[in-house]
Amino acid sequence: MSNLKSQIRVAILGYGNIGRAAEEAINAAPDMELAGIFHHNDCLDCIDADVVLLCTPTREVQKFATVLAARGICTVDSFDIHGQIWNLRENLDAVCTANKSVSIISAGWDPGSDSMVRALLMAMAPKGITYTNFGPGRSMGHSVAAKAIQGVKNALSMTIPLGTGVHRRMVYIELEEGADFKTVEAAILADDYFAHDETHVIPVESVDALNNVAHGVNLVRSGVSGETHNQRFEFNMTINNPALTGQVMVSCARAAIRMKECGEWGAKTMIELRPIDLLPGTKESLIKALV
């Protein structure tokens, strides 16, 4: 890039699947440079960056975001516990506002870009029902829950969409030596993660041999615009999960810096972002190309 001074300096905290994908997205961005990769037990005071992508486990997000926001450093996370998003936003908003920084929270694909689509569809047809159908794809939460069951050596839980937001769970397990399949199966089916969905437990020799980061969404809304019914909308995607999450976080890092520069401090979810702020380039070029 010709003008390095205008580059956004983006650091990564946590270097798993999403951290690695985020690194690739930073390197591919014309207006960013990598300001370092840090591990979650590194000293946060060492981080010198405009914005830090929190690619750590979701439960560690608030702790790290709070420390960085207090230093005036923007953060982006993909916090994905739907029921706790508002609380996270409230807690971080106060720290960000006091320290003139911006935290963009729950910036992945769901919550994240799917949330923006849901909001837009509600604006287009305010009455109606939106169904978000996930998969086929691996559910990290359900895989971890299955692996925690006694007798399970390794597990992969696939989410299969059955429509209208109903999902089947296909749970592939490697048994511990001497474990009884029927006992393990019963324990999985009784677990709160699985008890409410149609669940199939399948013993396999190697869970690793099934591993695949492909995922998908089918998001549908039938609704009413004004007094006109039968307005139908559908959003589909089939994607590499960590690659999309990393990319969305990197695009949100750009929005965080733009908002910080405009004095729009605080914690924001993606439905509070302007789509144009996610993109590199001038307003004129983007409006001419996309509107």
Place this chain on the structure above:
Amino acid sequence: MSNLKSQIRVAILGYGNIGRAAEEAINAAPDMELAGIFHHNDCLDCIDADVVLLCTPTREVQKFATVLAARGICTVDSFDIHGQIWNLRENLDAVCTANKSVSIISAGWDPGSDSMVRALLMAMAPKGITYTNFGPGRSMGHSVAAKAIQGVKNALSMTIPLGTGVHRRMVYIELEEGADFKTVEAAILADDYFAHDETHVIPVESVDALNNVAHGVNLVRSGVSGETHNQRFEFNMTINNPALTGQVMVSCARAAIRMKECGEWGAKTMIELRPIDLLPGTKESLIKALV
């Protein structure tokens, strides 16, 4: 509503298909009241409203928006000449900023909500190609162009999507008494509106008998997130065209008022709006429901 003082007072200028649909959307909105319906030859000084929806022909938008913005009144239009959107924004932005008002321009479904989807998909997969496939549905511009041909009494031009942004034009015409079909057909095929697309001209007894405001979009992107190719996205809708346009304008009227109250004056396209601002309700309720 319990508190009438907090209602957004929305007026309609122009009362064709879109004006009527906008009226229904205003009446259905929990936070709005209709502040009057005005015809394009009424005196604009009589309009007393927080925001005016410009449901006039697209070429009259700038004139009306300029007068209203100068009085500090917000406007929303669905200006749809893609190549002139940036100029309209530039011209209105100066008037709005000087008079502390907000004009949301090109707020329909394309340009409009489709533009927001295109921007979001580019943020999710920055490299790649987006194709917007329109229809099947009536093209107003092409219908008017066909009707202007000598010997044509009435015309309906349907846009048929062939994929990758290529479209077929199905032009249904009622001939004037004594007009020669072959001559008329040749004139239509030679017209600049039709010369670049596969076009079929079909004589019918009654164009009115074919009329239908259904329309649709199939918007697809295959792109690259970071360094990961084959990220696939698709947005589909089948809708009543004026009903959706009117609804989107009404949702944007809400955003205009919110932005005006925050001092974010100027002219904006939809990719410059936060999705949350399009929706009624509190931030907390919307974030809990949609994110």
